[in-house]
Amino acid sequence: MRYCIFLKHVRATPVTRRFKARAFLPLLALIISLAAPNLLAQSTNNSLTNDPMAQDPMASDPMLVQQRGLYQQAVQAQARGQRAELQALMVQLEDYPLHVYLEFNALRPSLSAMAQRGNDFTPVDDFLSRHRDSFLGNRLEREWVSALADQGRWSDVARYHRAENTNTTLTCRALRAQIELGNTAALVDVAPLWNVDYSQPNDCDPVFETWLAQGFLEPDIAWQRFTKTLQSRQMGLARYVSRLMPERERRLSELYLRIDEQPERLLTDAALEETAPEVREMILHGVRRLAQADARQALAALNRHHAVHVFTPEELTASKQLIAQRGLQQGLVADTEAMLVNEPELNSETLVSWILRDAIRAQDWQRMAAWISRLPAQAQSSERWKYWWARTLEQLHAAGVDHDSALPEAEQLYAELAQTRGFYGFLAADKLGLPYELVDRPVPVRPQDLSELYNNPAIQRAHELYVLGEEISARSEWQFAQSTMSTEQIVSSGLMADSWGWHRNGIQAMIRAEYWDDLQLRFPLAYGDLFANAATQLDVSQQLLFAIARQESAFMHDIRSSAGALGLMQLMPATGRETASRAGMRINDQDLLRPEINIALGSRYLAQLLEDFDGNRAVAAAAYNAGPGRVRQWLRQTSSSPLPLDAWIETLPFTETRNYVQNVLSFSVIYAYRMGESTRFLNDVEINSRL
Numbered sequence: 052m053r054y055c056i057f058l059k060h061v062r063a064t065p066v067t068r069r070f071k072a073r074a075f076l077p078l079l080a081l082i083i084s085l086a087a088p089n090l091l092a093q094s095t096n097n098s099l100t101n102d103p104m105a106q107d108p109m110a111s112d113p114m115l116v117q118q119r120g121l122y123q124q125a126v127q128a129q130a131r132g133q134r135a136e137l138q139a140l141m142v143q144l145e146d147y148p149l150h151v152y153l154e155f156n157a158l159r160p161s162l163s164a165m166a167q168r169g170n171d172f173t174p175v176d177d178f179l180s181r182h183r184d185s186f187l188g189n190r191l192e193r194e195w196v197s198a199l200a201d202q203g204r205w206s207d208v209a210r211y212h213r214a215e216n217t218n219t220t221l222t223c224r225a226l227r228a229q230i231e232l233g234n235t236a237a238l239v240d241v242a243p244l245w246n247v248d249y250s251q252p253n254d255c256d257p258v259f260e261t262w263l264a265q266g267f268l269e270p271d272i273a274w275q276r277f278t279k280t281l282q283s284r285q286m287g288l289a290r291y292v293s294r295l296m297p298e299r300e301r302r303l304s305e306l307y308l309r310i311d312e313q314p315e316r317l318l319t320d321a322a323l324e325e326t327a328p329e330v331r332e333m334i335l336h337g338v339r340r341l342a343q344a345d346a347r348q349a350l351a352a353l354n355r356h357h358a359v360h361v362f363t364p365e366e367l368t369a370s371k372q373l374i375a376q377r378g379l380q381q382g383l384v385a386d387t388e389a390m391l392v393n394e395p396e397l398n399s400e401t402l403v404s405w406i407l408r409d410a411i412r413a414q415d416w417q418r419m420a421a422w423i424s425r426l427p428a429q430a431q432s433s434e435r436w437k438y439w440w441a442r443t444l445e446q447l448h449a450a451g452v453d454h455d456s457a458l459p460e461a462e463q464l465y466a467e468l469a470q471t472r473g474f475y476g477f478l479a480a481d482k483l484g485l486p487y488e489l490v491d492r493p494v495p496v497r498p499q500d501l502s503e504l505y506n507n508p509a510i511q512r513a514h515e516l517y518v519l520g521e522e523i524s525a526r527s528e529w530q531f532a533q534s535t536m537s538t539e540q541i542v543s544s545g546l547m548a549d550s551w552g553w554h555r556n557g558i559q560a561m562i563r564a565e566y567w568d569d570l571q572l573r574f575p576l577a578y579g580d581l582f583a584n585a586a587t588q589l590d591v592s593q594q595l596l597f598a599i600a601r602q603e604s605a606f607m608h609d610i611r612s613s614a615g616a617l618g619l620m621q622l623m624p625a626t627g628r629e630t631a632s633r634a635g636m637r638i639n640d641q642d643l644l645r646p647e648i649n650i651a652l653g654s655r656y657l658a659q660l661l662e663d664f665d666g667n668r669a670v671a672a673a674a675y676n677a678g679p680g681r682v683r684q685w686l687r688q689t690s691s692s693p694l695p696l697d698a699w700i701e702t703l704p705f706t707e708t709r710n711y712v713q714n715v716l717s718f719s720v721i722y723a724y725r726m727g728e729s730t731r732f733l734n735d736v737e738i739n740s741r742l
Contacts, residue, residue, distance in 0.1 A: 248279035346378035585654035598718035620653025693741035
């Protein structure tokens with residue numbers, strides 16, 4: 052049972068807090084059409100559960116509410132340069148958690164001028180004395196050291212720089228300060244900064260130049276950096292390092308570069324006969340490079356040079372495993388299988404799993420039986436391969452090619468799997484007609500742990516920033532606070548964040564604590580009204596919409612992926628615009644960060660995919676992740692020998708998409724449970740599908 056001050060809720064932070072009216076009438080029409088059927092019900096029945104103020108005691112504290120208003124006035128006065136008004140407001144806000152932000156924003160613009168004058172650092176010293184080892188204190192200290200370095204005040208840089216609060220640029224500036232002050236002994240600390248596989252910031256150049264001029268670069272350090280940069284494909288940097296080497300190492304580095312560029316030279320270049328450790332290293336690198344294009348040639352080269360250089364068993368195993376992996380990708384399946392049979396020490400989960408999926412794709416159950424036993428023991432006991440061993444036994448029994456104990460063993464495996472919560476457990480439960488195992492154990496939290504967190508200044512600041520809609524700063528404070536937390540405190544912070552409607556942090560806390568059984572925290576019913584309205588309007592399962600959003604963003608409304616996808620349902624901008632256009636709307640990229648828009652468009656896009664793929668949620672989810680064009684290509688590849696759904700999912704070419712589909716289907720079951728509804732893991736369309 053939850054503590055009463057942490058009531059569970061349906062919806063995350065209110066969309067009205069960030070909603071700004073726009074002139075896009077079609078957009079507003081869509082939102083209204085999605086919301087209209089439930090507006091009355093919301094206002095009469097759900098006013099408590101949808102109001103985050105009712106769930107978060109700090110949000111509704113009268114004093115804090117008043118201080119938030121004053122703080123926003125102070126921020127506006129600060130932006131307008133109204134110093135008298137700002138000072139008056141700051142006096143009233145002295146005990147408000149965000150008072151430090153007003154101080155910081157007042158002090159920060161003067162750092163450069165203060166460093167230039169160099170006669171009175173009292174404002175900085177006062178701020179740091181009161182706020183050192185806070186997020187803003189550390190940030191101001193770093194900016195202050197940078198401002199001092201800009202002015203060449205090296206003694207002050209040395210005085211204020213702290214190794215525990217630095218970055219690469221500041222570290223280099225601090226080292227330069229020591230050099231400028233005559234402390235050349237500091238040059239012994241330069242090697243780790245220089246010996247990396249990428250270019251360091253320009254601020255490091257003066258330090259590196261002095262270090263090189265004083266003869267600190269040793270041949271082995273130069274060789275280490277050369278190989279690091281070459282292997283990370285920083286070729287220009289690798290050639291630069293090569294030129295810094297003594298004659299012997301430079302000659303070897305030039306050979307290394309030739310082998311890297313033309314790895315087929317492994318089979319002909321007589322210079323590789325030299326028995327030097329650097330040559331061994333470049334041969335193994337060349338084998339890896341050659342295997343990318345021709346696994347057979349790579350194996351021949353490895354065997355040829357092994358006769359001279361006698362590689363260690365570990366080196367041989369790693370090289371041959373890579374060659375085997377490339378061989379499978381190049382279609383050399385029979386050759387690779389023979390190699391793994393003849394050299395069983397090469398068997399790994401990656402390699403054997405590839406062969407097993409090839410057997411699943413061919414529905415070759417005897418081959419499955421032969422290769423599952425070659426998996427490492429830990430992999431054999433995983434839910435995935437226990438399920439496929441049961442499927443193999445089942446199919447062999449049906450074909451009459453195995454002994455009578457095959458079917459009972461399969462049923463026993465299914466029974467064991469059905470006790471687990473997840474994709475294979477749910478499949479196994481369906482096989483046996485058993486209910487799904489949905490262990491739901493709220494994480495144990497002590498009231499005093501929560502009280503301690505509420506007294507943590509960084510947590511208080513994170514809360515106020517979150518309530519005020521400043522989520523980027525709120526996340527920074529939150530992460531700073533968590534950096535020193537124990538596992539128990541992290542668990543408590545997850546419960547606290549969820550009570551605020553900050554669901555992503557609740558989910559992340561459970562991951563960090565490796566606590567998997569609190570389904571309320573791990574699978575929140577966030578933005579419930581918006582998802583319910585979309586599900587009703589578009590005739591799409593609300594559980595499926597929840598599952599997609601949970602998998603895509605963990606309900607982080609302003610997330611941007613490295614690929615450019617935006618918002619709760621991670622829509623690519625082009626997809627969002629196209630979906631909006633079909634609905635008679637015009638949007639920009641920023642609109643996709645608004646929950647009401649993102650959910651409306653993401654749900655419409657998913658509904659279209661379901662229509663395109665005959666209502667099959669697995670195929671639609673794969674298309675949502677990998678793109679409909681790529682999924683159609685995969686379907687064409689299996690059209691001559693269609694697969695049952697479990698086999699089609701297991702043999703999806705992309706590991707990410709395979710895991711994505713499995714998670715979305717599994718999350719749908721969990722969300723049905725969270726909503727107090729029953730559901731089937733696979734519907735009739737999916738059970739009977741052949742893809």
